[in-house]
Amino acid sequence: MRSLIFRTAAGYLLPILLLFSVFILLRGHYLPGGGFVGGLIASIAFVLHSIANGIENTKKIFKFHPRILMPMGLCLSLFSGLSPLLVNKPFMTGLWFKEPFPVIGMVGSALFFDIGVYLVVIGVVLTIIFTILESI
Amino acid sequence: MNPLYIVLPVAFQLFTAVVLLFFWNKTNLQRGLSVAASITALALAAWLMAAVLQDGILVMQAGAWEAQFGISFVADAFSSTMVLLTSLAGLAVSIFSTSGIRSARVQLGFYPVFHLLLMGLNGAFLTGDIFNLYVWFEIIIIASFVLITLGGAKDQLEGSVKYVTMNLLASAIFLTAIAILYGLTGSLNMADLSIQVANIENRGLVNITALLFLVGFGIKSAIFPLYFWLPASYHTPPATISAIFGGLLTKVGVYAMIRVFTLIFIPDEFMLNLLIWIGGLSILSGGAGALLQNNIRRVFSYLIICHIGYMIAGLGLYTEVALVGAIFYLIHDIVVKTNLFLISGLIYKIKGSYNMKLLGGIYSSFPLLALMFAISFFSLIGIPPLSGFWAKLFLIEGSLDTGQYMVIAFITLGSFITLFVMAKMWLEIVWKKEGALPDKQSSTAYLAMPYAKRFALVFPIVLLSGALLFIGFGAEFILAVAKQIAAELKDPSAYLGAVLKRGTI
Numbered sequence: 034m035r036s037l038i039f040r041t042a043a044g045y046l047l048p049i050l051l052l053f054s055v056f057i058l059l060r061g062h063y064l065p066g067g068g069f070v071g072g073l074i075a076s077i078a079f080v081l082h083s084i085a086n087g088i089e090n091t092k093k094i095f096k097f098h099p100r101i102l103m104p105m106g107l108c109l110s111l112f113s114g115l116s117p118l119l120v121n122k123p124f125m126t127g128l129w130f131k132e133p134f135p136v137i138g139m140v141g142s143a144l145f146f147d148i149g150v151y152l153v154v155i156g157v158v159l160t161i162i163f164t165i166l167e168s169i
Numbered sequence: 170m171n172p173l174y175i176v177l178p179v180a181f182q183l184f185t186a187v188v189l190l191f192f193w194n195k196t197n198l199q200r201g202l203s204v205a206a207s208i209t210a211l212a213l214a215a216w217l218m219a220a221v222l223q224d225g226i227l228v229m230q231a232g233a234w235e236a237q238f239g240i241s242f243v244a245d246a247f248s249s250t251m252v253l254l255t256s257l258a259g260l261a262v263s264i265f266s267t268s269g270i271r272s273a274r275v276q277l278g279f280y281p282v283f284h285l286l287l288m289g290l291n292g293a294f295l296t297g298d299i300f301n302l303y304v305w306f307e308i309i310i311i312a313s314f315v316l317i318t319l320g321g322a323k324d325q326l327e328g329s330v331k332y333v334t335m336n337l338l339a340s341a342i343f344l345t346a347i348a349i350l351y352g353l354t355g356s357l358n359m360a361d362l363s364i365q366v367a368n369i370e371n372r373g374l375v376n377i378t379a380l381l382f383l384v385g386f387g388i389k390s391a392i393f394p395l396y397f398w399l400p401a402s403y404h405t406p407p408a409t410i411s412a413i414f415g416g417l418l419t420k421v422g423v424y425a426m427i428r429v430f431t432l433i434f435i436p437d438e439f440m441l442n443l444l445i446w447i448g449g450l451s452i453l454s455g456g457a458g459a460l461l462q463n464n465i466r467r468v469f470s471y472l473i474i475c476h477i478g479y480m481i482a483g484l485g486l487y488t489e490v491a492l493v494g495a496i497f498y499l500i501h502d503i504v505v506k507t508n509l510f511l512i513s514g515l516i517y518k519i520k521g522s523y524n525m526k527l528l529g530g531i532y533s534s535f536p537l538l539a540l541m542f543a544i545s546f547f548s549l550i551g552i553p554p555l556s557g558f559w560a561k562l563f564l565i566e567g568s569l570d571t572g573q574y575m576v577i578a579f580i581t582l583g584s585f586i587t588l589f590v591m592a593k594m595w596l597e598i599v600w601k602k603e604g605a606l607p608d609k610q611s612s613t614a615y616l617a618m619p620y621a622k623r624f625a626l627v628f629p630i631v632l633l634s635g636a637l638l639f640i641g642f643g644a645e646f647i648l649a650v651a652k653q654i655a656a657e658l659k660d661p662s663a664y665l666g667a668v669l670k671r672g673t674i
Binding site: 100101103104107108111114115117118121122123124125126127 | 171173174176180183184186187188190191193229230231232233242
C-alpha cells in the first residue's frame with residue numbers, strides 16, 4: 034500500500050475529511066448527520082492515513098492513546114444530560130442559548146451531547162482499528 | 170427529594186464507569202474508586218427509598234416531554250426497593266472483587282463494565298416506558314456479555330455462547346412483542362398502555378402479545394422450559410461475576426414480568442394457571458437439577474431456577490397476599506443468591522476447588538466462616554425465623570385463599586428439595602473431613618494472603634449475612650414495604666395518576 038499517489042492523497046484527505054466530519058456533526062440537529070456519522074467519518078480519515086503512512090505515523094498525530102476519547106466523550110454527554118438539573122428541569126431537557134452564534138447557529142445542550150457521541154465514536158473505532166492493525 | 174433526582178442512581182453509575190475509564194491501567198485505584206462509588210450509590214438508593222416511602226410515587230419526565238410522548242422515569246415502592254437491593258448487592262460484589270478479580274481482568278475493563286451493568290439494572294427498575302425498558306435490558310445484556318467472556322478462558326467462552334444466543338433470542342421476542350403492542354395502541358408509556366390495553370376489543374391478539382412478553386422475560390429469568398442456558402453458563406466466569414449474575418440478572422426478568430403482568434396485561438384465568446404451572450415446574454426441575462450436581466456453583470445455578478419458580482407461582486396466584494409473598498421472596502432471593510455465589514468464591518479461594526466431593530473441613534479450620542455459611546444456607550431453605558420462611562408463609566397463605574392446593578404442594582416439595590441439597594452441601598463442605606484436593610497449596614495461599622485481602626473476601630459475606638438476618642428478624646419492616654408494593658401493584662391507580670397527572674383515573 035505504499036504507493037506515492039495514495040500517500041500524497043491521504044495527506045490532503047485527512048484535513049478535508051476532518052472538516053467534513055465537523056460539518057456533518059453540526060448539521061445533525063434537524064438534518065441527516067450528527068455525532069455518530071461525524072465520528073465515523075473522522076475516524077475514517079485517520080484509518081486512511083494509517084493505511085497510507087503506517088500506523089506509527091498516525092499515532093504521532095495523536096499526543097495520547099485514542100482510548101482516552103471514550104471517557105471524555107461520555108463525560109461531555111453525561112454532563113450535557115445532567116446540566117438541566119441545575120436549573121431545575123428534568124434530565125436531558127434541551128437548554129438553548131438565547132442568541133445564535135455566528136457560523137454555527139443556535140447552540141443548545143443537544144450539541145454538546147452530540148460532540149460527546151462524536152468523541153466516543155472516534156475513540157471506539159480507532160481503538161479497535163489500531164488494535165487490529167498492530168496485531169497484523 | 171426533588172423528583173428530578175430519581176435519575177441520579179442511573180447517572181451516578183454511568184459517571185463512575187466514565188471516571189474508571191480514565192484510569193484504565195491503574196488497577197488499585199480502580200478498585201478503591203469502585204468501592205467508594207458503590208458506597209455512595211447505596212446511600213443514594215437509600216435516600217431514594219426513604220423519599221418514596223415518605224412522599225409516595227416520584228415521577229420525572231425525561232427531556233420535559235409529557236407522559237405518553239416522552240420517556241417517564243417512575244420511582245414507586247417496588248422500583249426503589251429493587252434499586253436499593255441492586256446497590257447493596259453491587260457494594261458487596263465491588264468489595265469482594267477487590268481481591269476476587271485478578272489484575273489481568275481489571276486491565277481488560279472489569280470495573281467500568283461492572284458499573285455499566287449496575288446502571289442498566291437501575292435504569293430497568295426506574296423506567297416507566299416499555300421501549301426504554303428494552304433499551305436497559307440491552308445495556309444489561311451487552312455488559313453481561315463482556316463480563317461473562319472477560320479473560321477469555323476456554324470454558325468461559327463455551328458458556329458465553331449459550332448465554333449470548335438465548336439472551337439475544339429473548340431480546341428479539343421482547344422487541345417483537347413491543348412492536349405488536351405499539352401497533353395495537355400507538356403508545357409505549359406503561360401507564361398509558363395500562364389504560365389502553367384494557368379497552369382493546371381484540372382480546373386474542375392481546376393475549377398472544379402477553380405470551381410473547383412471557384416468553385421474552387421467561388428466557389431472561391430462566392423459568393421452566395426456557396432455563397437451559399443458565400446452568401450451562403453461570404458457573405464459568407469468576408465467582409465475583411457469577412454473584413452479580415445470580416443475584417440480579419434473573420431477578421430483573423422477574424421484576425419486568427411482575428410489572429408487565431400487573432400493570433399492562435391483567436392475566437385471565439388461562440394465564441394465571443399457566444403461570445402457576447410454570448412456577449411449579451420450575452421449582453421441581455430446578456430442584457431436581459440441583460440434586461444431581463457436585464459442582465457447588467452448578468448447584469446454586471439450579472437453585473436459582475428452583476426459587477424463581479416461587480416468585481412466578483406467587484404471581485400466578487395473583488392475590489394481594491400472594492404478591493406480598495412473591496415480593497418478599499424477591500427481596501430475600503437477591504441478597505441470598507448473591508451471598509451464596511460469593512461464598513462459593515470464598516470456598517474456591519480457600520480450597521482451590523468447586524467440587525463438593527473434594528471439598529471439606531471448613532468447620533475444623535474456619536468455624537466462624539462456617540457460621541456465616543449457615544446463615545445463608547438456612548435462610549435459603551427458609552428455616553424460621555430466617556428470611557426465606559416469611560416469604561413462603563405468605564405464598565402458602567395466598568394459595569390457601571385461592572384454593573390452589575397444588576401450589577402448596579410445589580412450595581413444600583421445593584423447600585424439602587432445597588433442604589436436602591443444602592444439608593448435603595453442609596455435610597460435604599463444612600463437616601466432612603477434608604478430601605484429597607488436587608491443589609493443596611491453595612489452602613495455605615488463602616492464609617498467606619495479606620489481612621486486607623482476606624478481609625475483602627469475608628466482609629461482603631458478613632454484610633449480606635447481616636442483611637439476611639435483618640430481613641429475617643426485622644421482617645415486620647420488610648413486610649410493611651412488601652405490603653405497600655403489593656397494594657400498589659394490585660391497584661395501579663396511584664401509579665397511573667402520578668405518571669399521567671390526570672385526576673380522572
